[in-house]
Amino acid sequence: MTALTAAPVRPRTPTRMALKRFLRHRLAVVGLALLAVIILLSIFGPLIARFEPDQIDLLSRSQPPSSVHWFGTDQTGRDVFARTLIAGRVSLMVGILSTFISLVVGTVLGALAGYFGGWVDNVIMRFVDVVMTFPSIIVLLTLAAIVGPGVDKTIIIIGLLGWPLACRLVRAKLLSVRELDFIAAANALGATDRRVLLKHALPNVIDVLVVFVSLGVASGILTEAGLSFLGLGVQPPQASWGNLLTGARELTVLEAYPWQWMPAGALIVLTVLATNFLGDGLRDALDPKARQ
Amino acid sequence: MGIYALRRILTSIPLLLVITALIFTLLQFTPGDPLDAYIPPDQVISVQQRQIIKEELGLDQPKAVQYVRWLGQALQGNLGFRIKNGEPVSREIARRLPPTLLLMGLGVTLGVAFGVLFGVIAAVKRYTTLDNVLTFLAFLGISTPAFLAGLLGLYVFTLKLGWFPAGGYQTPGDGSPLDILRHLLLPALILSITYVAVLMRYTRSSMLEVIFQDYVRTARAKGIGETKLISKHVLRNALIPVVTVIGANVANLIGGAVFLESIFSWPGTGQLYLDAIDSRDYPMIMGITLVLAAVILFANLITDLLYGLIDPRIRYS
Numbered sequence: 253m254t255a256l257t258a259a260p261v262r263p264r265t266p267t268r269m270a271l272k273r274f275l276r277h278r279l280a281v282v283g284l285a286l287l288a289v290i291i292l293l294s295i296f297g298p299l300i301a302r303f304e305p306d307q308i309d310l311l312s313r314s315q316p317p318s319s320v321h322w323f324g325t326d327q328t329g330r331d332v333f334a335r336t337l338i339a340g341r342v343s344l345m346v347g348i349l350s351t352f353i354s355l356v357v358g359t360v361l362g363a364l365a366g367y368f369g370g371w372v373d374n375v376i377m378r379f380v381d382v383v384m385t386f387p388s389i390i391v392l393l394t395l396a397a398i399v400g401p402g403v404d405k406t407i408i409i410i411g412l413l414g415w416p417l418a419c420r421l422v423r424a425k426l427l428s429v430r431e432l433d434f435i436a437a438a439n440a441l442g443a444t445d446r447r448v449l450l451k452h453a454l455p456n457v458i459d460v461l462v463v464f465v466s467l468g469v470a471s472g473i474l475t476e477a478g479l480s481f482l483g484l485g486v487q488p489p490q491a492s493w494g495n496l497l498t499g500a501r502e503l504t505v506l507e508a509y510p511w512q513w514m515p516a517g518a519l520i521v522l523t524v525l526a527t528n529f530l531g532d533g534l535r536d537a538l539d540p541k542a543r544q
Numbered sequence: 545m546g547i548y549a550l551r552r553i554l555t556s557i558p559l560l561l562v563i564t565a566l567i568f569t570l571l572q573f574t575p576g577d578p579l580d581a582y583i584p585p586d587q588v589i590s591v592q593q594r595q596i597i598k599e600e601l602g603l604d605q606p607k608a609v610q611y612v613r614w615l616g617q618a619l620q621g622n623l624g625f626r627i628k629n630g631e632p633v634s635r636e637i638a639r640r641l642p643p644t645l646l647l648m649g650l651g652v653t654l655g656v657a658f659g660v661l662f663g664v665i666a667a668v669k670r671y672t673t674l675d676n677v678l679t680f681l682a683f684l685g686i687s688t689p690a691f692l693a694g695l696l697g698l699y700v701f702t703l704k705l706g707w708f709p710a711g712g713y714q715t716p717g718d719g720s721p722l723d724i725l726r727h728l729l730l731p732a733l734i735l736s737i738t739y740v741a742v743l744m745r746y747t748r749s750s751m752l753e754v755i756f757q758d759y760v761r762t763a764r765a766k767g768i769g770e771t772k773l774i775s776k777h778v779l780r781n782a783l784i785p786v787v788t789v790i791g792a793n794v795a796n797l798i799g800g801a802v803f804l805e806s807i808f809s810w811p812g813t814g815q816l817y818l819d820a821i822d823s824r825d826y827p828m829i830m831g832i833t834l835v836l837a838a839v840i841l842f843a844n845l846i847t848d849l850l851y852g853l854i855d856p857r858i859r860y861s
Binding site for chain 1 (some may be wrong): 559562563573591688689690691695696698699710759795798799802803806817818823829830835840844849
């Protein structure tokens, strides 16, 4: 009697195929690994560090790296290692949350514009054009000057600048998706617009949005770093990678105490680099037709 | 070409108006009574006098009227007075604009030159180690914020190697163009990094798209030399989309200039802007915002016109 069950077959779903394509990009995988390490360090690092990030020790000001203080100390004796790691929490959070805001606002407006078309589309796209033409740095700095500094305000401002891109991406994808047969079928079967949008159209936008999120986080981290460096974003004593670099605006600190600012700078570059590699790999994996 | 140019210019005007309206709206939200900007701080005046001044300045009119008056004044060159010392805003901006334009000009030139050059090299030597190295460097370039690159450049080239001065416009006592160039070169190089990184990747991918086209194959089959092929046929067509990239990144350039002017103590509009923000000098902030927005709009317009000039297909769409 032969066995009635054969060996289980793993079906080739689109997700699995995309995963295979992704894993072939060595740089993207490296980026993902690097990002994971940095995120883990930011979450758990301050817990295992020997010193509190805000612990002032005026007897050991501006000490170079040693076995006690792995990255040295800053001008008030705080441990640079602990501060750099906890700054990671803030910078990453600002990047992620601001991208989330851009994502939500952009997707809603993009879905409305792309799916319904007509005058809704026109109005929204004119709006998008205006906001996109505005030089973001200037809006950023001006808004920050008016509203004032602070983590939450920074998150909102950065988020408000990123939504036009998400809107355009979602709209473009929806314009091509809504012509497809399964949408027509759903409509013919009597599905409400809301159902068609949420259940049939939008799930096809996810691949574009995944790439947007990864690149948006990179951009958000860079923007936060710039704002905080100028004193407009995250305020001390709360640490972020940007405001850890503020000290380097003075030539004495820049030259004599490189350990105070180089770690934060290196982490910014590494995180953004990793996120960019990841985003590139995701884009190639999820949409192999897209040429770089 | 003429109709295309006219169309582009005409679409820019409403955009400019919308942007000025937005800036004016932002101006309304700045803290403080706008009336106080026109009254010397040590003068005590009665409520009636405040009302008279208010009417004189037109601050009691509806917002729309105020906007038109403000716009009219701005177009005539009156951007208000600084809170700091009562000097006219436009005078200070006019003084600080040339150094910034110098910095940005050199930055763009270096960026475009090196970016296209490296992009061509990467495309011609595609998939070799050189290509991979260049692509990695491009990634590094777009991952590094402008101010960090500035700090690192300052650290390495000025403090450790001593090749360049630490900042400023010129050494006191010397004002020769060569001296200014020495001060200008490092910040301009750093400013160009973003352009080099972005343009290199775009040029490379654009060239790769063109190289595999049929007309290139035909030219090669006809026996044309590789160098002439690249420079005459491939490059010209590959550069078309690159022009738009140059224009689209002007805003980034201005952002980078703001940071770099601060780090290198370069006496330009960017540094003025940061000072104004620090001292909450709102008339100055708004004045600079207006000028910079106009500059960017103008740059976009020039890019579009150039694009229409280079690519005949655009003119007839």
